[in-house]
Amino acid sequence: DMYFNGDNSEVALKLFDKFHSRNLVMWGTVISNCARSGFPRKALDLYIAGFKHGFLDSVTLLAALRACSSLVLNREGKAIHGMAVKLGFSHDTFIGTALIDMYSKCKDMVSARNAFLTLSVKDDVSWSSLISGYAQNECWDDAVKAFYKMHHHHQIKPNAVLIACLLSICARVFTNLQCKEIHSYIIRHGFDANALVNNSLLAAYSKCGDLGSARTVFWGMDNKDEVSWNSIMLALGQHGHIDEVFKLFKRMKETGTKPDHQTFTAILSACSHTGRVAEGLEYFRSMSEEHMLKPKLEQYTCLVDLLGRAGYLEQAYELIMTMPHPPD
């Protein structure tokens, strides 16, 4: 567990391989960590291996479900669901919540809802799993209805994660009036120092066209993280304020926040929409050369768009044919 937490998953896995007496907790630790930190495939393999050796409990099951969820593996998820039922875990709130999530990610909201209804104890996480599932599948009415039921009927208070969820719904289908309503709730209930909440709030304001409020939220934060910077830069770019994007990028680096892939997506997309070809090319170059980030398909696409939109069709075509990713 220590090696996983120190970002040394490789070492952890090697160690695990070497041990000859491996108990259930060790299996649980390793599988959960794999599922959580970018090795869902490995998590599933280990889940199966552990199962064959007789190591299986609610923790390994839970991790396997999480892996299926992130890999969007409907069949495997269903099989694990069956196993959970067989072993009598299907009423466990954690397992049930993971099932809701897994089915939601697989776009099977009927099964997600059934898993939810099966739960004898529904806590705030179970509700938010369901609500976010509805939102991810664009079932906006169901999401909002479930929220009201949770809040008014079952008197469960929204936590930070759910608030973030609701704000992302606002961003998609509501206006800044609903944002303001939630904003006031956030202040009244002491969520206004929460970075997750503020990031969601500023994105929602921006998507609802209220860039001023988005700015206010951003500058009011004293715990800005990379998501905060990316979100405000994206917001400014989408509203055409390209020079502010450039300034903020500088500022971001000065404050010691490392730009990531999404940072460059925001900048490149902003450059493209404002025809700033030279700057865009320069940022793209700096991405790998100064920031040690390998451009992904998204960044190449921005670049193709940048060139194409500015009329450099030959170069755009050439880039599509030579970029290191298969074009989609």
Next chain:
RNA sequence: CCGGGACUUGGAGG
């Protein structure tokens, strides 16, 4: 005694 579930920002077009 040790392992466990939901969430915010990200490419083109419409």
